[in-house]
Amino acid sequence: xxxxxxxxxxxxxxxxxxxxxxTPTPAPEHLSISxxxxxxxxxxxxxxxxxxxxxxSHFYEPLVxxxxxLKVQPCLARTWETPDxxxxxxxxxxxxRFHSGxxxxxxxxxxxxxxxxxNPRLEMRAYTxxxxxxxxxxxxRVRIRTTxxxxxxxxxxxxxxxxxxxxxxxxxEARVDGTGPYRLAAYKRGEVVRMERFDRYWGNRVAFxxxxxxxxxxxxxAADDLASGRCQLVQSASRKLEEVINRSDRYELLxxxxxxxxxxxxxxxxxxxxxxxxxxxxxxQVLVRQAINMAIDRQEIASxxxxxxxxxxxxxxxxxxxxxxxxxxxxxxxxxAKDLLRQAGFPDGFAVTLHVRQILGxxxxxxxxxxxxxxxxxxxxxxxxxxxFEALDRRDASFYLTRLGCPTGEAxxxxxxxxxxxxxxxxxxxxxxxxxxxxxxxxxxxESAGVTDAGKRLSxxxxxxxxxxxxxxxxxxxSDQEVYGIxxxxxxxxxxxxxxFAMEASPRRK
Numbered sequence: 001x002x003x004x005x006x007x008x009x010x011x012x013x014x015x016x017x018x019x020x021x022x023t024p025t026p027a028p029e030h031l032s033i034s035x036x037x038x039x040x041x042x043x044x045x046x047x048x049x050x051x052x053x054x055x056x057s058h059f060y061e062p063l064v065x066x067x068x069x070l071k072v073q074p075c076l077a078r079t080w081e082t083p084d085x086x087x088x089x090x091x092x093x094x095x096x097r098f099h100s101g102x103x104x105x106x107x108x109x110x111x112x113x114x115x116x117x118x119n120p121r122l123e124m125r126a127y128t129x130x131x132x133x134x135x136x137x138x139x140x141r142v143r144i145r146t147t148x149x150x151x152x153x154x155x156x157x158x159x160x161x162x163x164x165x166x167x168x169x170x171x172x173e174a175r176v177d178g179t180g181p182y183r184l185a186a187y188k189r190g191e192v193v194r195m196e197r198f199d200r201y202w203g204n205r206v207a208f209x210x211x212x213x214x215x216x217x218x219x220x221x222a223a224d225d226l227a228s229g230r231c232q233l234v235q236s237a238s239r240k241l242e243e244v245i246n247r248s249d250r251y252e253l254l255x256x257x258x259x260x261x262x263x264x265x266x267x268x269x270x271x272x273x274x275x276x277x278x279x280x281x282x283x284x285q286v287l288v289r290q291a292i293n294m295a296i297d298r299q300e301i302a303s304x305x306x307x308x309x310x311x312x313x314x315x316x317x318x319x320x321x322x323x324x325x326x327x328x329x330x331x332x333x334x335x336x337a338k339d340l341l342r343q344a345g346f347p348d349g350f351a352v353t354l355h356v357r358q359i360l361g362x363x364x365x366x367x368x369x370x371x372x373x374x375x376x377x378x379x380x381x382x383x384x385x386x387x388x389f390e391a392l393d394r395r396d397a398s399f400y401l402t403r404l405g406c407p408t409g410e411a412x413x414x415x416x417x418x419x420x421x422x423x424x425x426x427x428x429x430x431x432x433x434x435x436x437x438x439x440x441x442x443x444x445x446x447e448s449a450g451v452t453d454a455g456k457r458l459s460x461x462x463x464x465x466x467x468x469x470x471x472x473x474x475x476x477x478x479s480d481q482e483v484y485g486i487x488x489x490x491x492x493x494x495x496x497x498x499x500x501f502a503m504e505a506s507p508r509r510k
Contacts, residue, residue, distance in 0.1 A: 029209035031490065031502055034225040034234040038216045039193060042184075043172040044161040045116055048123035053159065053407075054499040055193055055213055059099075060161035060178035063090050063109065063142075064154050068495040068504070070319070070409030072154045076104060076162055076179060077142075085149035085450060086132075092140045096179045096202040098164055104179055106136035111165040113144070126417070127156040127408075129427040130449075149450030151457055155408035181206045181503050190216050195502075207506035222485075226251060232487040235500060237307040241485050251485055255308055256494035257317055258480040260405040262363060264292065265474035267398045269435025275353035275398040277377075282350055283398070283434075289472040291340035295374045297332040301366050302478055312476035314465050315414055319496050322411025322461030327469050337374045349375025355391060355400040356382045363477065364401050392433040404431060407497050411461045415445045419473055436473035 037051035044060045046052070063077035077090040096104045113134040116125045130153070133145040146153060164177055171177075176184040181203060182195035193213040197206055214231060219238030225231040227244045234241060245251040266283035267273040273281040282288045298311035313329035316322060341349060356364035361382050368378035378399075383391065391397050406414045421437040422429030444464050451457040482498045492505040 030212075031208040031210070031233070031505060032212045032214065032225075032231040033500055033502065034214045034217045034222045034231040034236070035500065036217055036219075036222065036236060038190060039187070039213075040189075041173065042176055042187070043122075043169055044163065044178070045112075045119075045122040045124040045172075046169070048126060048159075050405075050498065051215075054501070056161065056178075057180065057499070058182040058195055058211070058502060059176045059180045059184060060163065061096075061180050062160050062162065063092075063157050066155065066158050066409060066497070068493060070155075070321075070496050072158070076109075080154075082452075085452070086146045088144045088146075088153060089137065090142045090144070092142065093202055094140055097200060098177050098179055099183050099198055100164070100177050101200070102164070104162065105139045105165075106142045107139075108162055108165045109142045110134050110136050111167075112160065112162050115163075116160065124159055124161075126430065127159040129425075130156075148446070149452070151449060151452050151454075152408060152410045152412050155410045155413070158408065182211060185210070206503045208502060211502040226485045226487070229487075232490045233492060233500065233505065234485040235482065236485070237480065237483040239306070241483065245485050250488060252488055254484040254486060254494055256482050256484070256498075257310065257319060257496065258482045259317065259320075259407065259497050260403045261312060261315060261317065261479050262360065262401070262403045262477045263312075263315075263474045264296075264367065264399070264401055264477065265434045266400070267395070267434055268473065269437070273398040274396070275355075277351035278346070281398075282344065282346055282352075285344045286471065287340045287344040288346065289475070291337040291344070291374060292371065292376070293330050293472055293475050294333045294337040294340065295371055295376070296330070296367070296475065296477065297370055298329065298478055300332075300370070301363065304366060305362060305478075308481035308483055309478040310481060311478050314469055315419075315474070315476055316406050316411045316465070317479050319409075320406050320411055321409055321458060322415075322465060324462035324465040326462070327466055332370075334373055341374060341376075346375075349377065351377040351379070352399045353397075354378045354380050355388060355397040356380050357388050357402050358382055358384050360401050360403070367401065367477075395433065395435070397433070400433070405497075409496070411465065412445065412449060415448075415461075415464060419468065420445050432473075434473065436471075438471065438473075441467065441471070 039051055039055045041047050044056045061075050063075060064072050065075040067073050076093050076096055078093050080088055080090045082088050113128055113131060116122055116128045130146045130150050131144055132147045135143045137143050181198055181201045183198045185196045186194040195211045197209050219236050219240055222234045222236035223240040223244045226234045242253060245253045268283050270281055302309045302311050311329055314327050354364060364380045368380060371378050404418055416428050418431040420428040421442050422432050448457055448460040451460055484494060489508055490505055491508040
């Protein structure tokens with residue numbers, strides 16, 4: 001999942017808005033949350049972003065969900081079974097109903113998955129690419145077949161929110177009609193989403209009658225939201241927020257491991273790459289990739305960056321299934337890095353343009369500074385997200401800095417999307433912009449998907465992770481730590497995937 005912040009100025013839907021209220025002690029029925037991101041569509045299938053998923057998950061639900069530690073739990077599917085390695089049968093919750101009042105039925109699930117499979121413009125389609133067939137068995141049973149054995153199907157289905165049968169994009173943008181614990185009360189694009197409790201919700205009753213999400217809040221605004229009492233829960237990695245919290249025992253600072261890995265990657269496919277001073281592409285040589293890896297001082301980056309960060313040793317954080325604890329973090333060694341460049345035929349280094357996402361400009365500065373120590377002369381090209389990803393999709397980059405998350409909690413998602421050889425259908429390699437291709441790694445990724453025994457699958461994924469840190473198709477740098485400020489009157493704990501769900505918060509008992 002790419003972490004994108006999208007800002008749109010027009011109002012899509014406006015009902016009577018009630019702003020976050022300044023109250024010394026928030027009323028138990030109301031919760032106000034301040035977040036740095038935007039909601040740019042009410043269609044739960046349109047965007048594969050943290051922002052859209054976090055907000056719309058209050059309204060729409062999947063067959064199965066993951067808890068705060070990314071463990072799969074039942075949701076609209078009460079139970080399921082796998083009669084053979086490619087067939088899954090889901091038994092639906094009979095009491096679940098849409099906000100319109102209609103009970104959910106198997107045909108809604110079928111219609112949802114077929115919509116995603118048939119429309120390449122829907123970004124959440126990425127989570128259904130291995131589904132070959134979906135059918136109604138009876139009103140409360142659905143059969144899903146996959147193109148190959150897929151042990152991580154449940155983790156992927158967490159991101160497939162069920163909509164009413166026949167709902168179009170126009171319908172979904174005009175009216176929210178999910179099965180979730182909250183209904184949409186008001187939405188002003190770029191400013192606020194207000195929701196109210198759905199009293200006919202099939203699951204556990206949520207603690208708050210009303211919830212406001214204040215959107216697109218800058219670090220300064222977020223700190224003021226908490227200090228003024230307008231909001232009781234704030235997501236922001238700013239030093240100012242910490243200052244506010246340190247001035248009063250009313251607030252608590254929560255710091256938690258983040259899901260998104262910041263990394264360097266490069267064109268490893270072309271013999272000649274466009275943004276490099278050399279006539280031959282240096283990144284095709286593993287010795288050059290190893291030299292870059294050894295030139296990077298992750299501890300220095302972590303100490304100098306504004307946000308809280310954790311240096312990385314591999315392609316996923318430690319809490320993701322598939323992390324290999326035996327892979328050590330690379331220590332910087334400038335002498336060895338220079339020697340590797342000399343062995344590769346670049347004793348004086350080379351010059352290259354580094355394409356950088358605008359939100360990672362500070363990291364780009366540090367990377368350029370560190371690589372200069374071994375003779376790699378970096379000129380940054382900093383781009384907003386839209387231009388950056390357009391350039392990568394055109395393969396118009398030689399060296400780039402971005403981030404990628406593994407929201408399923410299973411390393412296979414990153415391996416499929418960013419490591420596997422790109423497939424023309426888009427089912428694999430959608431985020432493999434560098435063109436890395438290794439048939440042995442491809443086979444291992446494909447075979448791991450069919451290993452149903454969790455222990456054995458973990459072992460396979462860890463072996464792949466170890467191999468990749470030798471091959472270095474891309475170089476992990478660090479993952480952010482998510483920082484939250486919370487009023488002590490509210491009980492809530494951060495999730496591994498960084499989402500804030502109001503249904504997981506409650507008034508703190510005295």
